[in-house]
Amino acid sequence: MGGLIVLKAFKYRLEPTTQQAELFAKTFGCVRKVYNLMLHDRIESYQKNQETGEKIKFPTPAQYKNEFPFLKEVDSLALANAQLHLNTAYRHFFQQPASGFPKWKSRKNPVQSYTTNNQKGTIAIQAGRYLKLPKMKPVRIKLHRQPEGVIKSATISRTVSGKYFVSLLCETDIPPKPQTGSVIGIDLGLAHFAVFSDGTKVPNPRVLAQTAATLAKAQRKLSRRTQQAKKDGHLLSESRNYQKQRILVAKLHEKVANQRNDFLNKLSTDLVNNHDVISVESLNVKGLVRNRRLARSLHDASWSSFLSKLTYKAAWYGKQVVQVDRWFPSSQLCSACGHPGGKKALHIREWSCPSCGVHHDRDVNASLNIRTEGLRLLQGTGVR
Ligand SMILES: [Zn+2]
Incomplete structure (x- = not known):
């Protein structure tokens, strides 16, 4: 074939x-x-x-x-x-x-x-x-x-x-997937799971957020049960309440992992089906491990898993993933004229370029810049 x-x-x-x-x-x-x-x-x-x-x-x-x-x-x-x-x-x-x-x-x-x-x-x-x-x-x-x-x-x-x-x-x-001629840039975020350069905003899956919230609650209960068992002088292995809760927490972990996996598989497959070049920000893997907040760490783990799925699927189907340096100032440049607007506070979701006057959505603008930078990097390698 x-x-x-x-x-x-x-x-x-x-x-x-x-x-x-x-x-x-x-x-x-x-x-x-x-x-x-x-x-x-x-x-x-x-x-x-x-x-x-x-x-x-x-x-x-x-x-x-x-x-x-x-x-x-x-x-x-x-x-x-x-x-x-x-x-x-x-x-x-x-x-x-x-x-x-x-x-x-x-x-x-x-x-x-x-x-x-x-x-x-x-x-x-x-x-x-x-x-x-x-x-x-x-x-x-x-x-x-x-x-x-x-x-x-x-x-x-x-x-x-x-x-x-x-x-x-x-x-x-x-067999390779048909070429579509399309190039897309992806900005990773917290408010949305991802924002695409074609304007698509991919929300964080709600079902995942719900399970994650249930998990966080169950984990707090587990730590209370740990304290209680210690206070009562019971071994954790002999504390039935603790063991019951431990299994519940483990099951919720499994559920979160499955839901996340389904979501990421579908998203990465869609991207590889519809685009030939996918430009993304690279991740700071060391920084990920250090983050202790559950929501944040779940999100980051999702991102690195998403990137790896995207990368191997692109390789399977004859598509390309370009990783743009994470220090690339994707949110500072105007995607229309390249004017360096400088750093913007996180609460500024929209802005107008002082040079060309184009009005931008912060995240879509960033993903457009990531798309352009990805193409520039590819030209540098002479691949495209
Ligand atoms: Zn501009």
Whole structure:
């Protein structure tokens, strides 16, 4: 088809039987065990190496199977992937020490997962409602859409609220989307989620704001319950009220994440469908982490997720995303004549250019400037 071969993930809800859920739990446990054993052995051989100069040996999952025979009862590819995950965590740590040393995997973490690979049909959709997986009977799957392409691997996960999902990573041939000849600039904001250079104002999704408000309230209640348990001298693990509230908070977190994801997926797909070049402000990622206010941090997290969706979708479909430096004075210039009007206080939503007289909406003007700057940067690279 002349398209691009990419790895695309398709996520579905799973409905395991009690027995299957037990086998999932067992596999999560074995993956955790192998991961932690390897981490332990690596740390130990590193210390030995420091003391004696003895060469560091990297153990493999197979070596643990004699010592812990129960490991043989679960999918061996899941264990092999645990090893790969640990290697990746190590590599990250050595490349970026600030990202932190690989952490132990805890049984207490309600979110658990494992990844297994497709080997000549060991992972497959059956009869439109079952998922075939290694080492178990087919699991009920809610197939709301067909996965596209060849299944390479499957990641089975359990969420805090006890739901099961599978993410099927597929090798997919993606044909490019038709060129539209359109270029758009996007200004990010707080009052609106985004303002486009064609004048469109994309509001922050109301349903998301409502869930976020409920979440904030639930979090305050959780911290009161924490205080109460401490005052009563109860362990948090034994305080039923605390545990109930903790699960509620976790469920709301899941809900916020899902609603946000749906919104961002739709918006980024629309943009890639309708425009060839999308110019956006780049983000100050370090600044994001420091922000403690919930509303603000949710918004910023949305932005970085939005940019990443936009970027990979543009790459898939033959479109372009240009990131304009965040110090570019998008709100100071007149988009009609380029007159530098200088900084304006945040409450000034509209203004008229003293040079050419054009009346501007602050955010639309900013997005027009981002559009122009994006085009200028592209010309610099000779791409367009
Ligand atoms: Zn002007």
